[in-house]
Amino acid sequence: MKNGKWKLGLTTQIFLGLILGVLFGHLFPALAVDLKPIGDMFIRMIKMIVVPLIFSSLIMGIAGTGDFKKLGRLGLKSIIWFEAATTLALVVGLTVVNVFEPGQGLQITATDAAAVTAASKKSIDMSHMLINIVPTNVVDAAARGDMLQIIMFSVFFGVAAAAVGSKGEPVVKVAVSIAEVMFQFTSYVMRLAPIGVFALIGFTVGKFGLGMLVPLAKLIGSLYFALIVFVLLVLTIASLLIRVNFFHLLRALKEPLLIAFSTASSEAALPVAMTKLEKFGVPKHIVTFVLPTGYTFNLDGSTLYSALAVVFIAQVYNIDFPLTTQLLMVLTLMLSTKGIAAVPGASLIVIAGTAAAFGLPVEGIAIILGVDRILDMARTACNLIGNCIASVVVARWEHELPDEQLAVAYAQQYDD
Structure with missing residues (x-):
């Protein structure tokens, strides 16, 4: 309540957009399907922010620090954590799918054969993917939104800007200005988030209907349960290791989480998440390096889903899929799920390739x-x-988020 009037916060507005979108899609499916262009426009507005924001922020963080050994440490520590989290996700996914067996007793019905055929013909060549980390044309990489190539170019550009000393300062100042402008740009776009969320959810429910949830409710429930268990485990482990109250972090991330959930787009939530992490006290150069890199190499939810979905297929067809084979599948997925964020329908392709590989x-x-x-x-x-x-x-x-800063961040969550 402000000046005697109730004022809804952005998070509340987004949540209302989500609920109203479900109701509208259920009650007026034909009209809801026509809302898709509005939702697509919102996603496109968010995506046009991502490339200049990542490029400018990385240059600002790397050149501003000028410590190349620190950059190497950040990369190594990020990879260590990514691998640990990914392994935990795979273990949780396998455990849940074997305990609940969501594929048992499911009736196979006619579905989209064209999509399956297309997915089965695609594959992910790991050596080709490794080569493609290096862009031949950064403008082309930016146009395609290839996050890994953009990060690669930005890191080298930032290192070079720092290496030339005073001659590179004008470039760094421009990068700082661009980053600040893009953060302000993000705040403008986010005012449209409730409308975008309403349109996207309305379209989804209007096209597929709530009835689609019934026959596969066990699969949906198993995945959601597995993801919740995974998040709780990761939060517990992280809290014990680094002594951070992650309840406050989740509270700080409520807006980007709602955006990610309702739009099913990681890119849509990225600019807002970066802003929230910085307000939480995480240094800008860490946010701008770890978060975009994680979007490519640390897809915990997608990795967990891939493991669960492959075993689910075996259960549907009553095919014996022993634990030893499942563990071999885990090793396969640990490699095949890395660096695929920019691949359209990546999860589908990974599941198709893994299923085919194991018969x-x-x-x-x-x-x-x-x-x-x-x-x-x-x-x-x-x-x-x-x-x-x-x-x-x-x-x-890296000892760059001291207890004093965390105390301030915790207090801010109750002021917001």
Whole structure:
């Protein structure tokens, strides 16, 4: 309540947009489907912020620090945490799918065969992906939104700007100005978030209907349960290791989490998440390095989902898939889920390739296509949480997020 009048915060507005979108899509499906262009416009507005923001922020952080050994430490510590979190995600996914067996007793029905055929013909060549980390044309990489190539170029550019000393200062100042402008740009776009969320959720419910949830409710419930267990485990482990109250962090991230969940787009939540992490006290150079890198290498929710979905397909077709084979599958997924964020339909391709490699019917993917949007919402939110936790962990590991700053951040959560 402000000046005698009630004022809804942005988080509340987004949540209302989510609820109203579900109701509108259920009651007026034909009209709700026509809302898709509005939702797409909102996603595109967010995506046009990401490239200049990442580019300018990385240059500002690296050149401003000028400590190349520190950059190497950040990369190594980030990778160590990413691998630990990814392994935990795979273990949780396997455990839940084996305990609850969501694929047992499911009736196979006719589904989108074209999408399955397209997915089965695609594959992810790891050597080709490794080569493609290095861009031949940074403008082309920016146009395609290839995050890993943009990060690679920005890191080298920032290092070079720092190396030339005073001659590079004008470039760094421009980068600082661009970053600040893009953060302000983000705040303007976010005012439209409730409308964008309403349109996207309305379209999803209007097109697929709430009835699609019933036959695959066990799969949806299993994934959501697994993701919640994973997040709680990661929060507990991180809290014990670095002594941070992550309840306050989740409270600070409520807006980007709602954006990630409702839009099922990691990019849509990235600029807001970066702003919130900086307000929480994580240094800018850590946020701008760890978060974008994590979006490529630390897809905890997507990794967990891939493991769960492959075993789910085996259960649907009553194919014996022993634990030893599942562990081999885990090793495969630890490699195949890295660096695929920029690949359209990446999770589908990974699941198709893994299923085919272990002799499972690729057609099984078609069973989950109808509810993939609902599943994608949860795993996208989990991806965001995992990368935000990684940023805080690395900051504490580097001794750049002291207890005094955390105390201030905790207090701010109650002031907001």
